[in-house]
Amino acid sequence: DTAVSQTPKYLVTQMGNDKSIKCEQNLGHDTMYWYKQDSKKFLKIMFSYNNKELIINETVPNRFSPKSPDKAHLNLHINSLELGDSAVYFCASSQELAGGSKNIQYFGAGTRLSVL
Amino acid sequence: DQQVKQNSPSLSVQEGRISILNCDYTNSMFDYFLWYKKYPAEGPTFLISISSIKDKNEDGRFTVFLNKSAKHLSLHIVPSQPGDSAVYFCAASSLNTGTASKLTFGTGTRLQVTL
Numbered sequence: 001d002t003a004v005s006q007t008p009k010y011l012v013t014q015m016g017n018d019k020s021i022k023c024e025q026n027l028g029h030d031t032m033y034w035y036k037q038d039s040k041k042f043l044k045i046m047f048s049y050n051n052k053e054l055i056i057n058e059t060v061p062n063r064f065s066p067k068s069p070d071k072a073h074l075n076l077h078i079n080s081l082e083l084g085d086s087a088v089y090f091c092a093s094s095q096e097l098a099g100g101s102k103n104i105q106y107f108g109a110g111t112r113l114s115v116l
Numbered sequence: 117d118q119q120v121k122q123n124s125p126s127l128s129v130q131e132g133r134i135s136i137l138n139c140d141y142t143n144s145m146f147d148y149f150l151w152y153k154k155y156p157a158e159g160p161t162f163l164i165s166i167s168s169i170k171d172k173n174e175d176g177r178f179t180v181f182l183n184k185s186a187k188h189l190s191l192h193i194v195p196s197q198p199g200d201s202a203v204y205f206c207a208a209s210s211l212n213t214g215t216a217s218k219l220t221f222g223t224g225t226r227l228q229v230t231l
Binding site for chain 2: 004040041044058090104105107110
């Protein structure tokens with residue numbers, strides 16, 4: 001029973017298309033994240049939601065729009081896909097605990113997006 | 117601006133020996149550090165963490181050491197096992213950032229444990 005699941009695992013699409021990646025967590029966590037791992041293997045945060053509220057919004061093009069219908073789901077919609085969007089996108093979740101353990105984030109398996 | 121650096125892209129260690137993975141950071145606001153392990157086609161998996169009030173944290177075969185003055189941390193794995201072969205990411209954050217914490221990752225070190 002996967003704790004953080006992303007779909008699809010692979011996504012191949014043409015430039016200019018619009019696509020969505022879905023993420024669900026069954027850990028009961030309040031906070032969810034989207035990270036991007038580029039070709040240089042840098043893992044960088046894009047967005048974070050806490051209880052459906054946007055908390056972190058890094059410098060990401062407006063073509064990327066996260067949507068959180070409830071605290072267990074955080075989807076990522078990308079408009080007008082560009083070649084540079086090709087990367088692996090990871091969803092993660094965390095739960096604030098007493099003692100400061102909130103920083104432990106649990107990751108999904110990733111979605112490899114290839115824009116042709 | 118790379119605030120978390122793992123200067124060794126790869127490391128090869130014999131089974132049974134100690135693996136030492138290093139990480140340096142530049143941001144003095146970081147006060148919580150984590151190590152993640154990643155297998156191919158999987159997401160990063162949390163391994164061990166340490167807060168800046170400690171200089172060592174141990175969990176089984178894994179020990180993380182933190183040297184705040186040098187802004188350096190290291191992960192020791194002893195004894196190393198073939199199943200430890202993976203990419204290890206160092207990550208840092210600040211505990212005082214509210215509800216959600218931004219993890220800043222290094223670029224990873226690929227550890228290969230040979231027989």
